[in-house]
Amino acid sequence: MNELIDKLKGEIIEQLNLEDVKKEDIDNDAPLFGEGLGLDSIDALELIVLLEKNYGIKVANPADGKKIFQSIRTMAQYIQDNKK
Amino acid sequence: MSDVNYISAFCRISSGKVNVNHSIMFTGEQDEAPPAFIKSVYKHYQLNYPKFYKMDSLCQLGFIASELLLKDNKLTEKYNKEEIAIVISNGSSSLEIDTEHQQTISDKANYFPSPAVFVYTLPNILIGEIAIRNLIKGENTFFIFDKFDAQFTAQYINSLLNSGRAESCIAGWVDFYEGNYDAFLYTVEKTQGVIRAEHTAEQLLNIYK
Numbered sequence: 001m002n003e004l005i006d007k008l009k010g011e012i013i014e015q016l017n018l019e020d021v022k023k024e025d026i027d028n029d030a031p032l033f034g035e036g037l038g039l040d041s042i043d044a045l046e047l048i049v050l051l052e053k054n055y056g057i058k059v060a061n062p063a064d065g066k067k068i069f070q071s072i073r074t075m076a077q078y079i080q081d082n083k084k
Numbered sequence: 085m086s087d088v089n090y091i092s093a094f095c096r097i098s099s100g101k102v103n104v105n106h107s108i109m110f111t112g113e114q115d116e117a118p119p120a121f122i123k124s125v126y127k128h129y130q131l132n133y134p135k136f137y138k139m140d141s142l143c144q145l146g147f148i149a150s151e152l153l154l155k156d157n158k159l160t161e162k163y164n165k166e167e168i169a170i171v172i173s174n175g176s177s178s179l180e181i182d183t184e185h186q187q188t189i190s191d192k193a194n195y196f197p198s199p200a201v202f203v204y205t206l207p208n209i210l211i212g213e214i215a216i217r218n219l220i221k222g223e224n225t226f227f228i229f230d231k232f233d234a235q236f237t238a239q240y241i242n243s244l245l246n247s248g249r250a251e252s253c254i255a256g257w258v259d260f261y262e263g264n265y266d267a268f269l270y271t272v273e274k275t276q277g278v279i280r281a282e283h284t285a286e287q288l289l290n291i292y293k
Contacts, residue, residue: 016138016200017137017138017200018137019137020137038134042138042199042200042203043200045199045200046198046199046200049196049197049198049199052196053196
């Protein structure tokens with residue numbers, strides 16, 4: 001799980017162009033949206049694309065996004081549970 | 085009320101140099117690629133805007149030019165948000181990012197268009213970025229020309245100010261395509277600023293050489 005979290009942080013930094021952010025700056029349990037990383041709605045769409053592109057996971061129900069993208073840890077957990 | 089309007093300040097970013105009101109404020113490293121140069125300017129001035137790195141190169145270029153232009157001529161402190169217009173033009177529209185977007189959709193087997201790229205596939209997004217940053221709500225228009233059309237630009241903006249549709253304007257030319265870049269943004273007001281030039285095509289071409 002820790003390895004996946006570390007990998008995911010790198011992918012998010014790259015995909016979302018978070019040039020001033022380092023992996024160690026991202027708290028595993030901090031909110032991705034609002035506080036924490038302060039991501040916006042376009043970033044949410046990018047995260048959905050990232051899941052599909054890198055892990056083959058389609059988020060079929062947009063309402064699930066709120067839970068999946070709560071934090072890095074919830075996202076990693078979702079990947080671990082649904083990776084094909 | 086006089087119908088004379090003035091170019092009150094300007095910022096030009098081209099050929100590795102930042103020129104604000106006829107003073108070279110920053111020079112990039114020799115042979116620095118345009119995206120790296122633009123980021124160098126951003127870091128040099130410590131502009132610190134979280135959305136900067138999410139922007140495409142056209143918006144980054146125009147955003148920096150607007151920041152440096154307005155740094156010492158804060159229109160939002162002199163005018164209501166609705167009284168400030170933004171009129172920008174360029175020659176390449178958003179082709180740089182359009183091409184990047186096209187590459188993400190050209191292979192049906194590897195079809196992953198990026199929403200963050202797609203949102204920049206219109207040149208007037210640059211106007212939106214400047215408006216959001218400065219909370220400007222006035223008239224705005226983005227034109228596409230072969231080259232900077234001083235005659236049209238002067239006439240159009242003077243008309244906006246003289247008809248009362250705006251009291252001031254952020255105007256100019258911001259172009260970025262295939263390694264070529266050029267930003268020339270200036271402010272137009274009814275009173276003179278540090279640049280003592282009437283807002284005419286002739287004066288514009290004197291500054292934009």
